Amino acid sequence: MKIKKLTALVTVAMLATTMFVGCGSSSSSSATSSSSTETTTKKLVIGFSQIGQESGWRDAETNSVKDIPNQNKDIELKFSDGQQKQENQIAAIRSFIAQKVDVIGLAPIVETGWDTVLKEAKDAKIPVVLLDRNVKVSDPTLYATFIGSDFIAEGKSVAKFVTDKFGKDAAVSIVELQGTVGASAATDRQKGFMDGIKDFPTYKVIKSQTGDFTRAKGKEVMEAFLKSEGKKIQVVYAHNDDMAMGAIQAIEEYGLKPGVDIIIVSIDGVKDAFVAMAAGKTNFIAECNPLLGPQLVQAARDLKAGKTLEKWVKSDEKTFAGADAAKAALPDRKY
Numbered sequence: 208m209k210i211k212k213l214t215a216l217v218t219v220a221m222l223a224t225t226m227f228v229g230c231g232s233s234s235s236s237s238a239t240s241s242s243s244t245e246t247t248t249k250k251l252v253i254g255f256s257q258i259g260q261e262s263g264w265r266d267a268e269t270n271s272v273k274d275i276p277n278q279n280k281d282i283e284l285k286f287s288d289g290q291q292k293q294e295n296q297i298a299a300i301r302s303f304i305a306q307k308v309d310v311i312g313l314a315p316i317v318e319t320g321w322d323t324v325l326k327e328a329k330d331a332k333i334p335v336v337l338l339d340r341n342v343k344v345s346d347p348t349l350y351a352t353f354i355g356s357d358f359i360a361e362g363k364s365v366a367k368f369v370t371d372k373f374g375k376d377a378a379v380s381i382v383e384l385q386g387t388v389g390a391s392a393a394t395d396r397q398k399g400f401m402d403g404i405k406d407f408p409t410y411k412v413i414k415s416q417t418g419d420f421t422r423a424k425g426k427e428v429m430e431a432f433l434k435s436e437g438k439k440i441q442v443v444y445a446h447n448d449d450m451a452m453g454a455i456q457a458i459e460e461y462g463l464k465p466g467v468d469i470i471i472v473s474i475d476g477v478k479d480a481f482v483a484m485a486a487g488k489t490n491f492i493a494e495c496n497p498l499l500g501p502q503l504v505q506a507a508r509d510l511k512a513g514k515t516l517e518k519w520v521k522s523d524e525k526t527f528a529g530a531d532a533a534k535a536a537l538p539d540r541k542y
């Protein structure tokens with residue numbers, strides 16, 4: 208009897224063990240199988256170093272870049288706000304390198320001072336895409352491409368509007384609100400404008416100072432211009448719309464009519480500028496496209512696929528002059 212009981216006990220014990228192992232293995236196999244069904248594809252990771260929040264144009268570009276993961280489920284975006292400091296942008300690039308992102312996007316606040324950190328990115332085999340502003344580096348292979356506008360052409364288009372309006376032999380006094388000192392957008396917009404008036408010797412830029420692309424500083428500098436030059440000023444050339452809006456405020460507070468007593472010309476094409484032009488307070492806008500998120504995505508995908516990119520992907524842009532053009536364009540403006 209005892210043997211029978213013992214045999215029965217051993218049988219039960221063996222059965223129990225088999226079941227446990229079976230479950231275990233089935234659960235582990237189900238675990239294995241579930242893990243095999245749960246494999247996730249690796250996302251394309253873009254690290255983007257933004258300049259800051261100095262203008263409506265900049266906010267539009269930031270929104271366009273931050274929208275990338277919403278429009279591309281296979282892309283992860285790491286976004287850094289440089290708060291107007293190059294050192295913050297350099298630190299962000301180093302952080303992206305440490306995180307081994309696939310592509311670095313950079314809107315460089317100024318043109319120079321990037322060689323060292325871009326060399327670190329190159330050594331880490333991480334391509335860099337420049338967005339909206341360019342850099343001056345010793346080795347052009349330190350970045351894959353520049354996606355942005357032809358600022359010299361923008362400056363020239365503004366100059367052409369002014370010389371067409373006043374004519375060849377008019378004596379015209381101009382004040383200039385420059386963008387951020389050292390930024391390619393400011394340097395080249397000034398270059399383009401000066402090139403555009405070089406054959407008009409009676410056109411003079413009587414004052415030129417940076418308003419740092421901001422509305423507040425643009426107003427402050429325009430107040431100083433009005434204090435020193437007053438009604439001598441015939442034209443305000445602002446490197447961006449935000450500074451032009453500040454200038455408009457200063458001119459109205461000074462008691463003159465912007466767009467009538469003083470001609471206002473600027474670059475960007477933000478909605479506020481179109482509203483002002485529709486109201487006759489500004490006279491000419493050269494568009495500068497901030498909606499560059501999709502082009503950053505395309506460049507990142509092409510780089511990931513091993514393609515070589517054009518060194519400059521130029522934005523195509525329009526110009527607008529006068530209230531009727533502004534009213535017609537306003538409904539379609541996207542930023």
Ligand code: GZL
Binds near residue numbers: 261
């Ligand atoms: C242009 C961009 C400039 C805009 C400004 O690509 O860098 O910076 O014209 C912005 O509005 O602040």
